[in-house]
Amino acid sequence: MSQGSLSDTYAGHNHEGDESFVLRLYVAGASPNSIRAISNIREICEKHLEGNYKLQIIDVHQDKALASREQLLALPMLIKSSPYPEKKMIGDMSDTAKVLHSLGIIDPV
Amino acid sequence: MSYNSDNSVIQKLPKAPTGIDGLDQITHGGFPKGRPTLICGEAGSGKTLMAIEFLVHGAQKFNEPGVFVAFEEKSEELAQNxxxxxxxxxxxxxxxxxxxxxxxxxxxxxxxxxxYNLDGLFIRLGYAIDSIGAKRVVLDTIESLFFGLNNLAVLRAELRRLFHWLKEKGVTAVITGEKGEASLTRQGLEEYVSDCVILLDHRISNKVSTRILRIVKYRGTVHGTNEYPFLIDEEGISVLPVTSLKLNNEVSEKRISSGIPTLDKMLGGEGFYESSSILVSGTAGTGKTSIAGNFVNQSCKDGMRCVYFAFEESPQQIIRNMRSIGINLQGYVDSGLLHFSAARPTLYGLELHLLSMTKFIEKVKPEVVVLDPITNLITVGSTSEVKSLLTRLIDYLQSKGITVMFTALALKDNKSEQSDEGVSSLVDAWLLVRDIEANGERNRGLYIMKSRGMKHSNQVREFVISDQGLKLVDVFLGPEGVLTGSAREEQQLLEKTGMALRDHAVSRKDREIERKRLVLESKIATLKEEFESIQEELNRTYIEEELKKSIIQENRHELTQKRDTQ
Known part of the structure; x- marks a missing residue:
């Protein structure tokens, strides 16, 4: 598996007044799931949280001890640590409605 | 069970020893090395403990570090447990x-x-394995994943991948699983783990619970197929593999004293055979325990290690009671020769009794074992179960060269005098103590019902328990049959009186004869005297006659001369 190319941080511009979103996406190397998840979450962020988010993509293969520390099990996993409450999502983020709901952006359909 | 397979040329399945007493024996070496093993069972059946022991023994004894993945308990809880x-x-x-x-x-x-997939788990596990060079992995209980994740298709595929990956890694894995209603595990884990499946269970009969282990399958190796009872105590799990019923034990010619010299004499003069089994049966209060106590006492005196399993009395009670017949067992307890193990039969199931007994025997390594009484075991099992237990126990003890004495209570209305356990056919020697009731008292009679391989007395002996200990007394045969107790003593007294009278009579006659002899002798002396005086008289007359004769002759001569000269 290719490693090292995925960890990155994307930050949009801050909208005034709004609490910014802090997201961490854990992936396992450049697997199809990882790649899909990365592109899906980027798309969602760009579309719905433009300028108001901080997305960190972490390849667990780079720091294996992290998996135990962060209680990682199923991957890819997205953790929204801000705004409160913390939310965890697993999967390739293809279910956009569910992602948006979990992020607290829209109400359940 | 084994067909000398150890010497086979074909590469056998390598095993990872569990280090658990007995389990390695029935699996012929342990779990399959480098493959996953499933341990399933109900809640509280000891799955986690068995897995932990596998891991800890591996790390401590077999130089195989291990990873424990706990899905249920936190590591602190686990450490405490x-x-x-x-x-x-x-x-x-x-x-x-x-x-x-x-x-x-x-x-x-x-x-x-x-x-999604379970890459997170794979990475964690891989990291944990690599960080300590683990050879063993425990997943306890991986089924928890099914409660956390919804996508069953993904989960099943991932589990299959996980077990495959574990095999590739070459680690010996143990997976625990909760017992399902229709299948071995709720989530059908047995589908994925097909190399070795062990089922733990507990069974309750007569309100007594017995833990049971069974090897459901074990690919590529022979294994015991029975249900094996196992025990969890302060030393962890021990499995009881005592089921072999081979009859090829070594026999001994050596004899071992019963502690009662007269009983030894009845047994061909030397006592029981070493490593034989002896049954002492009798009705209540006939002194079975006293015989056993005496036997133990003698064995200790001869420097043998003994174990006394008491199912009725506490050790203190036995020691006190034995003291009353002049046997001091406390001394041997203090010197470490005699070990007591007292437990109510209802403490646990029959199989566990056997297990705890063999465990204790393994620890103490005695030469003599006493079970007093086996009758009480029937409260926790049926007759056939008790018989099977005793068969296996005797088998086990004989393979170790241990002499065993059982006591058994026989019921009065039991016509055949068989002990209730029906073990009399199993034992090598059988002593029966029976009440003999006559003349308003109860006495004990001891018989040797059988004693394999030696000449033994066919007679009843009266069995007397006194302050000085046990004694067998010859029974008196009187005009009314066998006499025991005070009737015997009376007869003995009578004979003693007769003897004294006879002795007296004899001495009187002797004296009379002596007197007669004296009288006779004095008479002889008188007669002799008389004879001598008569003889003297006769002599005198004779001499006088001679004198007279010579004087006459002389006179005549003188006269003739005178006539011639004239």
Whole structure:
């Protein structure tokens, strides 16, 4: 598996007044799931949280001890640590409605 | 069971020893090395404990570090739970022999938003294995994943991949699983783990619970197929493999004293055979325990280690009671020759009794074992079960060269005098103590019903228990048959009086004869005197006659001369 190319941080511009979103996406190397998840979450962020988010993509293969520390099990996993409450999502983020709901952006359909 | 397969040329399945007493025996070496093993059972059946023991023994005894992935308990809880068994998980973690990873699974926290897999778990496990060079892995209980994640298709595929990956890694894995209603595990884990499946269970009969282990399958090797009872105590799990019923034990010609010289005499003069089994049966209060106590006392005196399993009385009670017949067992307890193990039969099931007994015997390594009484065991099992237990126990003890004495209570209305356990056919020697009731008192009679391989007395002996100990007395045969107790003593007294009278009579006659002899002798003396005086008289007359004769002759001569000269 290719490693090292995925960890990155994307930050949009801050909208005034709004609490910014802090997201961490854990992936396992450049697997199809990882790649899909990365592109899906980027798309969602760009579309719905433009300028108001901080997305960190972490390849667990780079720091294996992290998996135990962060209680990682199923991957890819997205953790929204801000705004409160913390939310965890697993999967390739293809279910956009569910992602948006979990992020607290829209109400359940 | 074994057909000398140890010498076979074909490469056998390598095994990873569990280090658990007995389990390695019935699996012929342990779990399959480098393959996953499933341990399934109900809640509280000892799955986690068995897995932990596998791991800890591996780390401590077999130089195989291990990873414990806990899906249910936190590592602190786990460490506490096994601390009572003397396992210091914390220290083992520090020494890098064991690594515990707690995997937290909770459904409510996680939202599923598409395709995923369990790469996180793989990475964690891989990292844990590599960080300590683990050879063993425990997943306890991986089924928890099913409660945390919804996508069953993904889970099943991932589990299959996980077991495959574990095999590739070459680690010996133990997976625990909760027993399902229709299948071995709720989630059908047995589908994925097809190499070795062990089922733990507990069975309750007569309100007594017995833990049972069964090897459901074990690919590529022979294994015991029975249900094996197992015990969890302060030393962890021990499985009882005592089921072999081979009849090829070594026999001994050596004899061992019963502690009662007269009984030894009845048994061909030397006592029981070494490593034989002896049954002492009798009705209540006939002194079975006293015979056993005496036997133990003698064995200890001869420097043999003894174990006394008491099912009725406490050790203190037995020691006190034995003291009353002049036997001091306390001394041997203090010197470490005699070991007591007292337990109510209802403490646990029959199989566990056998297990705890063999465990104790393994620990003490005695030469003589006493079970007093086996009758009480029937309260926790049926006759056939007790018989099977005793058969296996005798088998086991004989293979170890241990002499065993059982006592058994026989019921009065039991016409055949068989002990209730029906074990009389199993034992080598059978002593029966029976009440003999006559003249308003109860006495004990001892018979040797059988004693294999030696000449033995066919007679009843009266069995007397006194302050000085046990004694067998010859029974008196009187005009009314066998006499015992005071009737015997009366007869003995009578004979003694007769003897004294006879003695007296004899001495009187002797004196009379002596007197007669004296009278006779004095008479002889008188007669002699008389004879002598008569003889003297006769002599005198004779001499006088001679004198007279010579004087006459002289006179005549003188006269003739005178006439001639004239």
């Amino acid at each position: 096994v601390a009572s068994l003397g396992f210091d998980l914390k220290q083992l973690e520090v020494d890098k022999l064991i690594k515990i990873d707690h995997v937290h699974v909770e459904r409510s926290e996680i939202e599923e938003t598409g395709e």
